Each structure stands twice: as structure tokens, then as C-alpha cells.
Amino acid sequence: MGKRILVHVCCGPCATSSIERLLEEGYEPVLFFSNSNIFPNEEFLKRYENLLIVAQHHNLEVIIDSWDHDQWLEWIQGLENEPEHGARCSRCFRFNLLRTEKKAKELSIPLFCTTLTVSRFKKSATIFAMGEDLEGFEPIDFKKKDGFTKSVKLAKEMNLYRQEYCGCEFSWR
């Protein structure tokens, strides 16, 4: 039996190489799609459906969280005009990590991590800082071991939708 881990997944493409690496390293991943930051809801569902393709490929379970975008907007209030990679984004990571910690506790899964670290547009150190005090958080840097390049290749092979903006309405511009 591997180590059970709840994996916060932001989208299908980022899940590809991250899941492969976790399986190679002997983890037993349970996928958690918790992304209230994504706007609009159609986009949230589109990214979820893409994740299902990846999950089916590995025969893994996916748990979908509710889409509480209003709650997320309240959480980042005052930071709407921050540039991407700034304070709004750190707070956004925190929101999703807190939800994942809560879900891991509910399911008695001892560990959790996030695929957010695969993106070359996001600093893993910032994500780790947002999770370091949370119970069970595993600071896995999915960018390492060529994670980003592999995710691009695998997403192409699986014919996955690749979004052109990070997620929230403030990342459109």
C-alpha cells in the first residue's frame, strides 16, 4: 500500500506529469478539484471535465469541491488590482490549500499537496510558504524532474484543453 495523498488539482494539463510522478514515487493519490478562483463557472467546469480525462487514464478518483466564487472574491478583497504573481495570487493559493487541508482531514488522508507547483508561471517557494503551517502539507515541487515540459507533452498527447489565462477574472487582462 502506498501513502495516501490528497492532491489539489488546478487543471488537467497540470495533473498529467504530477500524477505520473506521484505514482512513480509510490503515493496513492486522490484528486481534489477545488478552484473557486476560476471564473466564470463554465470555465471551472471545462477544466474539471479535462481533469476527468486524466483521472480516467490512471483510474483515479476525483472529488469536486463546490464553486464558491463569491466567497473567494471576499477572500481577496482589496487585492483585485494587484499584478499577477503578487499578493492576490498568494492569498488565492492559501484559499485553495486551506480547503484541501480541510478535505484531507474529513477523509482521514494524512497528506496533501498541490499541482499548482508544476506551472513555470508560479513560484513554488510562494506556494510552499502558503502551505507550510497546514497539517499534512507536502511541499512537492512538481516543476522538478522536468515536470512542466512533461505536462505540456502529455497534455498534447491526451488532447487536453489548455487555458489561456490563470483562472480569475483579474487574470484576463
Ligand code: SF4
Ligand atoms: S491570477 Fe491566478 S493565482 Fe492569481 S489570483 Fe487569479 S486565479 Fe489566483
